[in-house]
Amino acid sequence: MKPKRVATPVLVGACGMAVIAATGVWALSGGLYGCTGADQELAPTLASLSVLDAHPSTTRPRDDRYSGCDEDDGFAYAGQHYRYTTPRADVLSFYSRAAAEDGWRLASVNPSPSPAPGSLAVDTSALCFEKPVAGTTAHLAVWFPGDLGDSAGTFGLEVTASHDGSAWC
Structure with a gap:
């Protein structure tokens, strides 16, 4: 398998996980519900x-x-x-x-x-x-x-x- 084919899904996956984690922190800090x-x-x-x-x-x-x-x-x-x-x-x-x-x-x-x-x-x-x-x-x-x-x-x-x-x- 070529390194480029492996790196792209890994990079996309890592970015996706970072977005999910940031969204979770925002929601838990009052972004979606409750007090800021x-x-x-x-x-x-x-x-x-x-x-x-x-x-x-x-x-x-x-x-x-x-x-x-x-x-x-x-x-x-x-x-x-x-x-x-x-x-x-x-x-x-x-x-x-x-x-x-x-x-x-x-x-x-x-x-x-x-x-x-x-x-x-x-x-x-x-x-x-x-x-x-x-x-x-x-x-x-x-x-x-x-x-x-x-x-x-x-x-x-x-x-x-x-x-x-x-x-x-």
């Missing part, structure tokens, strides 16, 4: 945002602050829940001011975002704000679990962001 490394590193930055510490004086933190990266949708998140006894409108008014003072821009308002009976909840944010954070757009949601029939008397703040733009309120 950059978004995983973004979660602690979101958790340190001062807006998550801001709350009306009559409210108290409930549980610990949480953060992570949503593998299903591929975005970083951080949040905090609070118990409240003041009127809901006062909570919304507080965050309208506090978020604006912290540089957040109001993106949407839906004071009572309860889903219709039997339908899926698409957006449960009563307030949604946006702000540049770490080279991407972060979204701050103020939401009430009671709108979904859960945990009346609590509200949540959640910040989401992704370097590929897949985050939202």
Whole structure:
């Protein structure tokens, strides 16, 4: 057999294996599914945002602050829940001011975002704000679990962001 006839299939095979290996590394690092490394590193930055510490004086933190990266949708998140006894409108008014003072821009308002009976909840944010954070757009949601029939008397703040733009309120 001639060396040229052997070298060509070996070279093509080696190149093919290199492409398959590179594709596998890309897919495992979040290229096809899940969070990218950059978004995983973004979660602690979101958790340190001062807006998550801001709350009306009559409210108290409930549980610990949480953060992570949503593998299903591929975005970083951080949040905090609070118990409240003041009127809901006062909570919304507080965050309208506090978020604006912290540089957040109001993106949407839906004071009572309860889903219709039997339908899926698409957006449960009563307030949604946006702000540049770490080279991407972060979204701050103020939401009430009671709108979904859960945990009346609590509200949540959640910040989401992704370097590929897949985050939202």
